[in-house]
Amino acid sequence: DYFKLWYTVQEIVMCLVLSLLSQGSRSSAVRLQALNRPGVCGLDNSGNSCYLNAVLQCLCSTVPLVEHLLNQDTRKELCRMAEVFVRLLEEMWLGRSSSCAPVEARSVLCSILPQFNNYSQQDAQELLLFLLNALHDNLKKMRSSIRQPRQDQNRNCATAAGESTIVSHLFEGTLGYMTLCMHCDHQAHSTQTFTVLSLPIPTDNIKCSIQDCLSLFFEQSILTGTEQMLCSVCGLRRETAVLTCLEKPPEILMLHLKRFGCKGRNQVKLRTNVVFSMRLDLTPFLSSSVQNTSYSSYRLYAVVNHAGHLNMGHYTAMCHNTLTRTWHCFDDSAVKEVQDSLVQSPNAYLLLYSRKPFQKPKIYGL
Template sequence: MPMEELGCSSGWGEQGKREDRRLAGVCGLANSGNSCYMNAVLQCLFSTVPLVEHLLSSHKRSQRNSPVAGVFVHLFQEVWQGQGGTSFTSPGEMRALVSSLHPQFNNQSQQDAQELLLLLLNALHDDLKNKGERRQTGSSQRLCLGRKSLSSAPAAGDSTVVTRLFEGQLSYQMLCLRCDGHSHSNQVFTILSLPIPLDSYKCSLQDCLSLFFQQSTLTCGDQKLCPECGVKRDTAVLTSMAKPPEILVLHLKRFGCHGSEKRKLRTNVLFSLDSLDLTPFLSRPSANHTSYSLYAVVNHTGDLDMGHYTALCHSTLSSSWHHFDDTTVSEVVDFLVQSPNAYILLYSRQPFHRPTIPQI
């Protein structure tokens, strides 16, 4: 049965009671103790149609036995292929996996949704790579999160569905301010962490992107080694995007320090549902499509210590948006494209089609 036939429907059960079947891919998640950060991230992954199709495709069923991919497959099956009128499920297997991946997540404290998303993508990539789903690529240095916020990522030279969907490449042109010597480097990313203009009540997503890609100067402890001078020098750095990813994940840096005080930026960031254009930030003009459409948002409300995560996701089956607050799911009638709570934005370069995953 194709996935299109698994949408909303209603009927009568054997006991004569009315049974309402939820829309495939739209399912609440139980909170198992401050796990809203995980639930919000998972809802965004449920809405990433190419990832869902890949993991649930018939020729990938062997992934069920993989330590990480298997957990994703089981949960994706329950959300996308589950039967009956159950409006939510408990992601207990995924919670156990998250707890085992890093000590930071092995407790019932609220954690950072962006850090969890990066952890899950890296873990899924490593698992698929080790199971033989790989394709050799170039040997460019592979890092995540972009400038000023870098962490380890999948090892260079291996390609899986994770890297093919989420991986892009940044280009750095560096100029020595003493001898004008030039150098160049590339960094592969899966998430771009964007600064938000300080002391601003309202800004646009383009403002955040422009701030990220603006020319910067590295001085003092951040100086770079100049190949011509042979010593570290003050360096001007121009950042651009050499390769746009298929799925663009943008993390708004709302949490930071103001002196010794930790604070959250509540700036209204205006963002578009479609036509997010990366052309001004490309290393070179591209004939490829570089206009993106929004399909998922992670919101964070409240303060740093007592905050709460929810998600807004677009359904390709109903062409509507839904709000996910743990077990509570509601259709969004009027989607606002500005929010003081937006924390992670997921854009797709290609419009998602209606999934065609066979029923189990």
């Protein structure tokens, strides 16, 4: 019980410290107000919604996505849910205030996803994936309804291109798996698309690099016991070696650090300081077939940080703005410009990289 009490005291102190820290940075936000920088807009916290705000900041700084969504032709196709988010992005890029309240976006989100309809902490990675999937489905549906007459004539002609949207074009990559039956040496190859790579963190160090996490993800593994795979030659489940590689690197690479895990029966947060730089080269993980043809050097443009405990923490975002060419720290409604060297943080949870540098966004009215 003493332990429990101590834990509670710790959480209260953590909350106080976090709120004091965000108070402190509010003065910087006031200074930014006069400058009114497009794409640099704080988001008010509507009761533990920092995870939503941090995710929205990442989407707001994804220039090709914003350009596409704010295009008038795209907006004609959007459903109400997507349009609410697009209006918010528009306000963040073209609005005149230093922060706005994502009230409508939050209520739309709650109406379709009941688990977000409370004031408890939610996972930023799950939300980001949910938003991107919803947007992808919406854009796909709208396009297929426009193309309906033609598709009826040739129903089998649902090409891969017809399934693609700005979301899949930007965020989707392909992983290749080479499996080897340890009994008969039969090899098989399969692929899978992904939008985020969830990277394990080496647990035996207090500090490691993002390359260490990637190496661990792409490391050869042996599936044993209940994980054994069915070998088509043996006709039985066998021990299988699996080699994972990157078959198609995405335009925008999202890396998720698996900080929340289990240690025995207890849920824990891994606090390993994962060191990353502004550049990331994925060449060592490319499949041999694309090794020389694919450009796989990435630059960092957004980071979601998680400070504090498992269920009692605070999300903030660091995003690079293409107009000012500087980084900003977004702590709900408080925004401050930060130096490149301060982007690295032991609290990093999600990292967003782009293959091509973003250009000045082509947004009508900017």
